[in-house]
Amino acid sequence: MTDSRARPSGHRASRGNERSPLEPPVSEAGVARTYDRLAPLYDTLFGQVLEPGRKRMAELVRTLQPASLLEVGVGTGLALGGYPAECRIVGIDLSHDMLERARERAAALPQHHIAIEHMNAERMRFPDGAFDCVTLPYVLSVTPRPAELVREVRRVCKAEGTIIVLNHFSGSRLWWLLERAVRSAAEHVGFRSDFRYEEQILAHDWQVLGVEPVNLFGLSKLVVLRN
Ligand SMILES: C[S@@+](CC[C@H](N)C(=O)[O-])C[C@H]1O[C@@H](n2cnc3c(N)ncnc32)[C@H](O)[C@@H]1O
Secondary structure, three states, rough: OHHHHHOOOOOOOOOOOOOOOOOOOOHHHHHHHHHHHHHHHHHHHOOOOOHHHHHHHHHHHHHHOEEEEEEEOOOOOOHHHHHHHHHHHHEEEHHHHHHHHHHHHOOOHHHHHHHHEOOOOOOOOOOOEEEEEEEEOOOOOOOOOOHHHHHOOOOOOOEEEEEEEOOOOOEEEEEEEHHHHOOHHHHHHOOOOOEEEHHHHHOOEEEOOOOOOHHHHOOOOEEEEOO
């Protein structure tokens, strides 16, 4: 696996009293605070608009039929109902307020086996190879250290298991315009302006099984990987 720590992702050059290039652009506490605040509005703001990607991700999981699945950054639990009911599901997140909503969603799915836990995905308490499948819907660009998260996800996923990343990646002209339009709030919710597919996906030695554009104008990508 490529050691992405040599060139940390999501970092920008430091100028004057700006943060050092070795610091992540957001902290663990910052992410938790942002999503605690966003929690009451999250489903209204990001429910429908990001739903096609979640639907496609869940469809893929249903064809895979994994015995166990970890959803990293489960948020308010919007994807939970789409996973197969027979699967043992664990959802983790940093934000207590988002998790509270995910727990309510899980409770409304009595046929499913869902556990919701507060945990930082960059330092998980699960043993190696604990899950057949790990999903990362809209979380990779939000976490403070994406390369650390990838390292941990690969550790807790079985060898040859499936990892599904659903995220936007910078680079297209449309993203460039969008990023500029919402720059002040953007980084807090994960629209990092330097989040490139080449650096975040291709830099690791997992096997890319497929990539497809999802959501309006193909703004996000669904990336299926073999661990
Ligand atoms: C954009 S929301 C996505 C929520 C949900 N997956 C969805 O499909 O809408 C990102 C979520 O990831 C969580 N998150 C970010 N970094 C995390 C980390 N290192 N560990 C656990 N959760 C994290 C945030 O708290 C937030 O709830």
